[in-house]
Amino acid sequence: MIIQPRTRGFICLTSHPQGAAQNIKNQIEYVKSKGEIANGPKKVLVIGASTGFGIASRISAAFGSGAATIGVFFEKPAAEGKPGTAGWYNSAAFEKEAHEAGLYAKSINGDAFSDEVKKQTIELIKQDLGQVDLVVYSLASPRRTHPKTGVAHASVLKPIQEPFTNKTVDFHTGVISDITIQPVENGEDIANTVAVMGGEDWKFWIEDLKAAGVLAEGAKTVAYSYIGPELTYPIYRNGTIGRAKDDLEGTVPAINAILSDIHGVSYVSVNKALVTQSSSAIPVVPLYISLLYKVMKEKGIHEGTIEQMQRLFAERLYTADGKVSLDEKGRIRVDDLEMRPDVQAEVAALWEKATTENLAEISDIEGYRNEFFNLFGFNFDGIDYNADTNEVVGVPSIE
Ligand code: NAI
Ligand code: NA
Numbered sequence: 001m002i003i004q005p006r007t008r009g010f011i012c013l014t015s016h017p018q019g020a021a022q023n024i025k026n027q028i029e030y031v032k033s034k035g036e037i038a039n040g041p042k043k044v045l046v047i048g049a050s051t052g053f054g055i056a057s058r059i060s061a062a063f064g065s066g067a068a069t070i071g072v073f074f075e076k077p078a079a080e081g082k083p084g085t086a087g088w089y090n091s092a093a094f095e096k097e098a099h100e101a102g103l104y105a106k107s108i109n110g111d112a113f114s115d116e117v118k119k120q121t122i123e124l125i126k127q128d129l130g131q132v133d134l135v136v137y138s139l140a141s142p143r144r145t146h147p148k149t150g151v152a153h154a155s156v157l158k159p160i161q162e163p164f165t166n167k168t169v170d171f172h173t174g175v176i177s178d179i180t181i182q183p184v185e186n187g188e189d190i191a192n193t194v195a196v197m198g199g200e201d202w203k204f205w206i207e208d209l210k211a212a213g214v215l216a217e218g219a220k221t222v223a224y225s226y227i228g229p230e231l232t233y234p235i236y237r238n239g240t241i242g243r244a245k246d247d248l249e250g251t252v253p254a255i256n257a258i259l260s261d262i263h264g265v266s267y268v269s270v271n272k273a274l275v276t277q278s279s280s281a282i283p284v285v286p287l288y289i290s291l292l293y294k295v296m297k298e299k300g301i302h303e304g305t306i307e308q309m310q311r312l313f314a315e316r317l318y319t320a321d322g323k324v325s326l327d328e329k330g331r332i333r334v335d336d337l338e339m340r341p342d343v344q345a346e347v348a349a350l351w352e353k354a355t356t357e358n359l360a361e362i363s364d365i366e367g368y369r370n371e372f373f374n375l376f377g378f379n380f381d382g383i384d385y386n387a388d389t390n391e392v393v394g395v396p397s398i399e
Helices: 017-033 052-065 086-100 115-129 187-197 200-211 240-250 252-262 285-298 305-317 341-353 365-375
Strands: 043-047 068-073 105-109 132-137 143-145 152-154 164-170 175-181 215-225 265-270
Touching: 017 052, 017 086, 017 305, 017 365, 043 052, 043 115, 052 068, 052 086, 052 132, 052 305, 068 086, 068 115, 086 105, 105 115, 115 200, 132 200, 143 187, 152 187, 164 285, 187 240, 200 215, 200 252, 215 240, 215 252, 215 305, 240 252, 252 265, 265 305, 285 341, 285 365
Parallel strands: 043 068, 043 132, 068 105, 132 215, 215 265
Antiparallel strands: 143 152, 164 175
């Protein structure tokens, strides 16, 4: 199969196996270049392990502190002239690299929201690892079938009070236009978004893992959140997805209670805005990211998902004195550089100025586009995208 990028809107329909493998190798090299993460995790479960922050967490644990990892994700292998998904190829490449480095790595492909996949994961932990000492929760999904009620919830990205009008960019063409997003019509949109992206499923996981006895003494768990700038508040933090993030953050005390007798602890880490399959679907956010990248690269403080997760592990979750620094609401902040006042002031000024005509000059739209294609294994040097990929790529631990 010759695999070229094929896009529809903010989605890329194709992925390249050798390109995805290169992406994983580059992330592994970065983590190794930072040296060993002292006192890092040893047996790790990553839920949402195949793309974005999840695969970067898995790589940081495995190649930063030699951890055995189990990854749970929802991906598709290639079939009938159709390439597999990027997360499938990422996971295939990750397992291959991990095994070559002598590290345990197995994966489960299925619906993490289901009781069935939770059971399957617990069986695998019991069989191979006994217990895990870190659980990373990095799911991002537009829908969730509730395991107890059977209701299929769909999340929405909407403001809550009033219509929201602002600039947005089509990152393929670089055309900036105004977009107006209508607010939710009733509480159902909010409840559905909270059901999909809030904290309930994270809590279900920890309840089940704890009850099965597969969490080690002192186990940690971390889930990811976002805050961002005021200009995206109506669509992000004060919108439906923000309500889900409030709920996720609000689940920490309940999870701490579940973990208290094994002296475990849960955290939410607020991460930086980055190009991932999930964030490219949010209106307004891609323009903000392309301006943010420009400012942060100029200041020499830009980070991608792997730099963020390596820093989360090495400088927040696993510190020399065991202390984890938190904000006034009890959250870990690795969005600290994004939120620096000088960075935000410069992005806000650029936001006012941005037009289709000056976009290429004042933003890093080129970098945005490049990273978007990188997510799917495209735009990597040294890969011949006109060549037949010519092999069936499997995730070694999945038949
Ligand atoms: P992503 O789309 O790259 O990754 C989502 C992961 O969830 C993939 O591994 C996918 O296979 C898995 N998944 C989705 N539905 C599943 C299901 N039903 N069963 C099993 N696995 C499933 O997303 P990204 O951006 O890495 O997001 C992860 C977390 O980080 C989310 O909570 C997101 O809100 C948060 N975050 C993202 C930021 C960004 O700018 N991208 C910024 C800060 C936080
Ligand atoms: Na992820």
